[in-house]
Amino acid sequence: MIFYTIGTQAPFDRFIKMIDEVAPALQEEVIVQTLKGAYVPQNVKVVEFLTPKEFNELFAKARLIVAHAGMGTIISALCQDKPIVVFPRRRELKEHRSNHQIATADKLKELGYLYVVESAEQLKTLLLTSELKPLCHIGPIASSSLIDAVRQDIESL
Amino acid sequence: MADTPKNKKKILAVASIGGHWIQLLRIIAGLASDYDVSYVSSNPKWAESVKGKFYAICEFSRWDAWKMLICVPYVLMILKKEKPDVVLSTGAAPGLLVLLLAKYVFRKKTIWVDSIANVAKLSACGRYAVKLGVDHVYSQWEHLATDKVKFAGNVLGKLGDAE
Numbered sequence: 001m002i003f004y005t006i007g008t009q010a011p012f013d014r015f016i017k018m019i020d021e022v023a024p025a026l027q028e029e030v031i032v033q034t035l036k037g038a039y040v041p042q043n044v045k046v047v048e049f050l051t052p053k054e055f056n057e058l059f060a061k062a063r064l065i066v067a068h069a070g071m072g073t074i075i076s077a078l079c080q081d082k083p084i085v086v087f088p089r090r091r092e093l094k095e096h097r098s099n100h101q102i103a104t105a106d107k108l109k110e111l112g113y114l115y116v117v118e119s120a121e122q123l124k125t126l127l128l129t130s131e132l133k134p135l136c137h138i139g140p141i142a143s144s145s146l147i148d149a150v151r152q153d154i155e156s157l
Numbered sequence: 158m159a160d161t162p163k164n165k166k167k168i169l170a171v172a173s174i175g176g177h178w179i180q181l182l183r184i185i186a187g188l189a190s191d192y193d194v195s196y197v198s199s200n201p202k203w204a205e206s207v208k209g210k211f212y213a214i215c216e217f218s219r220w221d222a223w224k225m226l227i228c229v230p231y232v233l234m235i236l237k238k239e240k241p242d243v244v245l246s247t248g249a250a251p252g253l254l255v256l257l258l259a260k261y262v263f264r265k266k267t268i269w270v271d272s273i274a275n276v277a278k279l280s281a282c283g284r285y286a287v288k289l290g291v292d293h294v295y296s297q298w299e300h301l302a303t304d305k306v307k308f309a310g311n312v313l314g315k316l317g318d319a320e
Contacts, residue, residue: 008175051202071176071274075313097219103277140186143310147187153268153293154166154192154243
């Protein structure tokens with residue numbers, strides 16, 4: 001199963017339309033998490049707002065994650081050893097308040113953490129022709145150096 | 158945590174749902190055994206993801222900043238009730254509001270860890286956090302550190318330790 005998610009903050013119609021276009025060519029179930037009021041795709045199963053628990057359950061079942069370039073989804077994928085493909089939101093299309101998802105996606109791709117696509121065509125090619133693997137594993141906790149620094153701030157009250 | 162001895166310092170940990178929240182929990186994971194932690198987020202259903210006391214406040218952003226006025230009385234009530242020693246936030250806008258009220262109304266220590274999503278520059282809220290005097294501001298990217306913005310690693314627990 002492919003879990004396709006836009007996160008919790010804002011609709012992302014361009015991305016949802018993409019999977020609607022690509023899904024008929026895939027031999028696999030796709031579950032799409034969208035938000036109320038967003039474009040409703042015809043060719044895939046849709047779920048709306050998910051609690052953390054529901055989100056984790058779908059996540060655990062998925063073979064592959066395809067998502068907006070939100071850090072919540074990216075971190076979850078790296079933690080759970082799921083391959084992840086991201087499609088960044090764009091500010092000029094009012095998909096987010098800034099273009100930071102493009103920068104995040106570029107940087108994390110450069111570091112070898114995830115796959116990035118920029119169009120339905122690229123997504124289709126990637127899903128149909130490549131064997132996608134989890135590219136990186138992370139543990140359950142932040143850098144000890146960051147935690148120690150925060151601890152020091154707290155203790156220096 | 159079965160007991161929360163009175164001598165433990167108290168952290169109020171604040172983040173909007175989604176990536177901000179997940180990043181917050183990855184920092185708190187390294188602190189929870191030594192501190193008494195209460196949480197603030199933007200949706201009551203997120204209470205299920207933590208053990209401590211949990212409050213949900215309204216969500217707002219730069220696009221609808223007027224909504225912040227609705228939040229203020231409730232945030233003041235939470236701060237008054239919880240009496241944290243320190244308030245820690247990973248964003249977004251509601252987290253900054255809690256930090257500023259904690260600092261300027263209750264004189265509490267405040268810490269902002271800017272989301273790892275902000276690779277190219279600090280988030281708008283992070284830049285406000287610096288300007289408005291939040292006590293400690295962190296970026297999760299070394300190239301964004303300045304005299305006022307610290308870098309000490311990141312929530313992935315990988316890049317930062319390696320560099």
